[in-house]
Amino acid sequence: MNLRGKTAVVTGAAQGIGLAIATELAAQGAAVTIADRSADGAERAAAALTAAGHTxxxxxxxxxxxTDADAMVAAAEERYGPLDILVNNAGISINGALRKLTDEDWNRTIAVNLTGVMNCSRxxxxxxxxxxxxRIVNxxxxxxxxxxxxxxxxxxxxxxxxxxxxxxxELARYGITVNAIAPGLIDTPLIRNETPEVMERLLAAQPTGVIGKPEDVAWAVSYFAGPAGGSTTGQLLYVCGGKSLYTRPS
Structure with missing residues (x-):
């Protein structure tokens, strides 16, 4: 899993899963650009990695x-050289039943979670x-x-x-792999904001009965991003504690 000499960009990396991914790639030797809508958050995360001896x-x-996506890639390449790894992690979750779903919530969710992935990948x-x-990991x-x-x-x-x-x-002929990871219940700041009652229900439905760690997702990313994943493309890896298979009955 040696990534020395590689240049990586991780979006939505100021905290949570994105920060865990950036930390893992940096620990393996990659020069990582932490991209986030929060400039202050990105700066704090990058400073913490730098203080730990990473690039x-x-x-x-x-x-x-x-335009922002193009500038993000250009800035990373200007600083560290040609981009080897892109991790499209940034996303939002706006929950609501269909009858209550607003146009604004729908359009914003699609814009960030799907159009954003396209913009950065392109x-x-x-x-x-x-x-x-x-290597592109979504x-x-x-x-x-x-x-x-x-x-x-x-x-x-x-x-x-x-x-x-x-x-x-489309990109296989150019030696580019594109893979995806599907996390389930992961311990992030978003999850910690849930009420105890909600957390009880979420854990009750979890086959393993435990919540995953951001590092679990980061380790999966490192496989796809590194030399070991060179022959793997177009695949979806679940990191969900078995919830993709079934949910435990109450």
Whole structure:
């Protein structure tokens, strides 16, 4: 899993799963650009990695903007050299039953979770195609299989799965792999904001009965991003404690 000499960009990496991914890639030797809509958050995360002896920098980017996505990749390459690894982690979750779903919530979810993945992948692929080498890893979600009140979120993440498969076919001839990871219940700041009652229900439905760690997702990313994953493309790996198989009955 040696990534020395590699250049990586991780979106939505100021905290949570994204920060765990950036930390793991940096620990393996990659020069990592931490991209996030929060400039302050990205700066703090990059400073923490740098203080730990890793190579990291921050980039403020709104991935719903193609211009921002292009600038993000350009900044990473100007600082560290040609981009080898892109991890599309940034995303939002707006829950709500269909009858209560607003146009604004639907459009925002699709813009961030799906259009954002396209914007960043397109920006990264331009250089990767010329070099005939690259790794793109998209963070989808177990929720793409469907869940109550998550029609917008599930649709956006289902789109990420389909986008992954299609771009993997398209880019394979250029030596670029494209894979996806579908996390389930992971211990993040978003989850910690849930009430004890909600957490009890979530854990009750979890086959393993435990919540996953952000590092679990990061380790999966490192496989796809590194030399060991060179012959793997177009695949979806669940990191969900078995919830993609079934949910425990109450």
């Amino acid at each position: 990291a920098a921050a980039a403020a980017a709104d991935i719903t903007s193609a 920006a990264a692929a331009r250089g990767m195609i010329g070099r005939r080498s690259g 963070i989808a979600s177990r929720a793409w299989l469907g869940w109550f009140g998550q029609s917008a979120y599930a649709a956006s993440k289902g789109g990420v799965v389909s986008f992954t498969r299609s771009t993997a076919i």
